[in-house]
Amino acid sequence: MESGAGKHWTEEEVKALLSVWSEKNIRKQLHGTLRNKGIFIYIAKRLQELGVCRDWKQCRAKYKNLKYEYRTVKYAHNSGDVTKTMKFFHDLDAILRYEPVTQLAAEENGRCSATEAQLNTSPTTDSVQ
Numbered sequence: 001m002e003s004g005a006g007k008h009w010t011e012e013e014v015k016a017l018l019s020v021w022s023e024k025n026i027r028k029q030l031h032g033t034l035r036n037k038g039i040f041i042y043i044a045k046r047l048q049e050l051g052v053c054r055d056w057k058q059c060r061a062k063y064k065n066l067k068y069e070y071r072t073v074k075y076a077h078n079s080g081d082v083t084k085t086m087k088f089f090h091d092l093d094a095i096l097r098y099e100p101v102t103q104l105a106a107e108e109n110g111r112c113s114a115t116e117a118q119l120n121t122s123p124t125t126d127s128v129q
Contacts, residue, residue, distance in 0.1 A: 009054075009062055014088060016050045017043070017062060022095045036060070066092060 009017075020026060020043050029039050040056035040063070047054055054062075070092040076084035086092075 013047075013052045013054065014062070014066075016047055016052045017059065018088060018091050018095065019050075020046045021063065022091075027095065030063075067096070070096060
């Protein structure tokens with residue numbers, strides 16, 4: 001199978017990527033990881049086992065594009081525009097709703113609980129206690 005940078009992903013290839021991406025350990029490693037080349041090398045190897053010949057750069061690009069498109073549609077739906085849609089929205093929703101983005105929704109008073117938690121567990125506070 002040809003694997004050029006401009007080659008479009010087939011529906012079967014996207015489904016295979018989503019199946020690997022949906023695994024709990026993969027989701028956990030991808031969330032919040034900036035240097036994720038190793039994870040995408042592993043994903044590309046897993047896809048090869050499933051018959052999908054894509055390199056890690058193609059996997060990362062498709063991951064980013066799907067995530068961006070999902071967030072765009074999700075934002076539109078939250079804004080009342082239900083006409084915007086995408087093919088794998090429900091699959092991505094099942095995968096991405098597990099990411100700890102819910103902190104923002106839970107912060108109704110505008111305070112950042114993550115920052116407060118970091119302040120409460122600073123190294124100087126821990127060493128004093």
